[in-house]
Amino acid sequence: MTYCTDIFSYQRRRTREVFVGDVGVGGDNPIRVQSMTISDTMDTEATVAEAVGLVEAGCEIVRITAPSLREAENLKNIKSKLMQRGVSVPLVADIHFTPNAALVAADYVEKVRINPGNYADKKRFEQREYSDLEYEQELARIEEKFAPLVLKCKRLGRAMRIGTNHGSLSDRIMNRYGDTAEGMVESALEFVRICQKHDYHDIILSMKSSNPLVAIQAYRLLAARMDELGMDYPFHLGVTEAGDGAEGRVKSAVGIGGVLEDGIGDTIRVSLTEDAVFEVPVAFKLVEKYNRRVARTGPASLLGKGLANGAVQQPNPFEYHRRHTLLFDQVYHQLGFGCTPRVELTLHTGLNDLEKAALEISHMLGLADDNPLRTTDGNGRERYQVEAIHISLSSQTVAQLPILKRLLQQRELFVPLAIDVTTVCKQLPEIARHADRLTCTVARTSSQRELEEILRQAQRHGKAVQWTLDARDGKGQSTDIKQLSATLDLLLELSAHADFWNVIFALRILQDSFSIVPAYRFLAGRLDALRANFPILLHFRWPVDLERSVLEAASQIGSLLCDGIGDGIHFESDQSAAPQLDLAYNILQATRLRISKADYISCPSCGRTLFDLQTTTERIKSKTDHLKGVKIAIMGCIVNGPGEMADADFGYVGAGPQKVNLFVGKECVERNIPEAIADQRLIELIQAHGMWTEPEG
Secondary structure (H helix, E strand, O other): OOOOOOOOOOOOOOEEEEEEOOEEOOOOOEEEEEOOOOOOOOOOOHHHHHHOOOOOOOOEEEEEOOOOOOOOOOHHHHHHHHOOOOOOOEEEEEEEEOHHHHHHHHOOOOOOOOOOOOOOOOOOOOOOOOOOHHHHHHHHHHHHHHHHHHHHHHOOOOOOEEEHHHHHHHHHHHHOOOOOHHHHHHHHHHHHHHHHHHOOOOOEEEEEEOOOHHHHHHHHHHHHHHHOOOOOOOOOEEOEEEEEEEHHHHHHHHHHHHHHHHOOEEEEOOOOOOOHHHHHHHHHHHOOHHHOOOOOOOHHHHHHHHOOOOOOEEEEOOOOOOOOOOOOEOOOEEEEOOOOOOEEEEEEOOEEEEEEHHHHHHHOOOOOOOOOOOOOOOOOHHHOOOEEEEEEEEOOOHHHHHHHHHHHHOOOOOOOEEEEEOOOOOHHHHHHHHOOOEEEEEEOOOOOHHHHHHHHHHHHHHHHEEEEEEEOOOOOOOOOOHHHHHHHHHHHHHHHHHOOOOOOEEEEEEOOOOOOOHHHHHHHHHHOOOOOOOEEEEEEEEOOOOOOOOOOHHHHHHHHHOOOOOOOEEEEEEOOOHHHHHHHHHHHHHOOOOOOOOOOEOOOOOOOOOOOOOHHHHHHHHOOOOOOOOEEEEOOOOOHHHHHHHHEEEEEEEEOOOOOEEEOOEEEEEEEEEHHHHHHHHHHHHHHOOOOOOOOO
């Protein structure tokens, strides 16, 4: 099955156009941005004011929860008030558990969102085998409940989102397909088939999960199944329970951006545990480059025109398998061969100022005390620190390298130095004695003799080598894929001839939004096709805009890591070390490749929330964020709670006004605890399961 036109070049998936009110989604429309109010739907004035604020921020579609008939009826008043204020933004009613509320809401809003996991089912986590006949009887029961809404939406010209949530798959789906992307897709298709049976096609689909990798796989599989079935419905993208702050933005960008990178997605919501208005600018920055509608392609876009020796191996896009590689060995740290992905930065200070350079390196190492070899912050969390530093030299500063090395040793600043020898190859013998890694940017015009000398010196001094393929030509354009492949083949031949295998590959490419992912896919696929399974370092140069850098790096680097590609992250930026390290470790945490701190699965607020979700999340974080690797779900209500918390160790879920249920995994272990004591009960629960450590101090 194929899920996109070409994984080596950006092309947006073609879909039908579905109108939500007068806003077109899919087709030739830009990727639309939407959000959701967090006010109580029965508070008309607060909900209207919030919707107005969202529209003023640029939001194109506004969703409002309708958990019961009362809220569904009040949508009429909300719509009327908005119209009186001259605000005609399309409204979406968010429905869970209550088909009758959906039927009422359809009278007043332009779109109805239903969750196929709980529209006609109640989740009991029952295990049973369904015969084919029993399964068909279940589908008939669902159609009986769902068809009235389909017919009403068709008659009134309303759109519908069939929104699958990983955390609320029905028992029927779970028992037949398991907790899988396939189950998520089939959950939606059951409802799509009913819509098509009644000749209703104003449908938008979503596949949401709190795990970005699961979301990416589910959207890919849905796109592939749509293609097989001749369906062309638009997709709504999102990551549920992403959380707040930098972590929420990174997790959202990995999950949403990882799908957008393949040209999939027609409308998005960035779900943050913050006031909804803060979601909108993040979403617009995330989709901005895709909405430019420029047919940009990376160097691998010429792949179809053929390569010497043939192939580029492609991984299974619907299952995660980390790429198997040789071991890359250097002082202090190893990469590849299943090792923890490493974080590398470029030294901004030149070696003509050694004191300043040493100070910058100490900041990169995150040193807050006098123990340079300490890898945690004292509370068990992994310290955010650089694990290799890239340094560029000129012929005038080569002599400074041994002095810097001695200075770092005297101050016990231990970190591998990756020295770029591209422009100083004539001084290789001196550099090789003091470098830990020799790096070279290899272009079409590179001297084979100099490349051989790099390998010779690395072998002589026991150092590692990084080949950075230059995917740019001399005219500022992406190089021809055949030339890139020829350069790669030459480097492999040189390694084989020298019998030298302590090599890692990277790419230096144009800062082109649509070339990083395809180019690295090509590099990994070509290496694997040639059975040259060298590790790969993902290099990313930051744009000037910090927030855009965060979103683009998370989208692109995160997408590659979710494809199983990448053994380290190398950021090159004028920013200080702290934001670069934060971003790198947050990306690795979001992709579940390196857990360095507690992980929070925190839903965005909505009108269903039974406590102040933002202050509750902040409060629980303040008491538990010293824990490493513990996953805590903080849910405002039960809609996605038990299922989504199957991915968490512990859950804190609103059960009623000022009441909380506590979970271990998907099992509720304490019910209706007063909110005033729920935090302490959660801590006691973590302690009882042996996952608590006391905070330092």
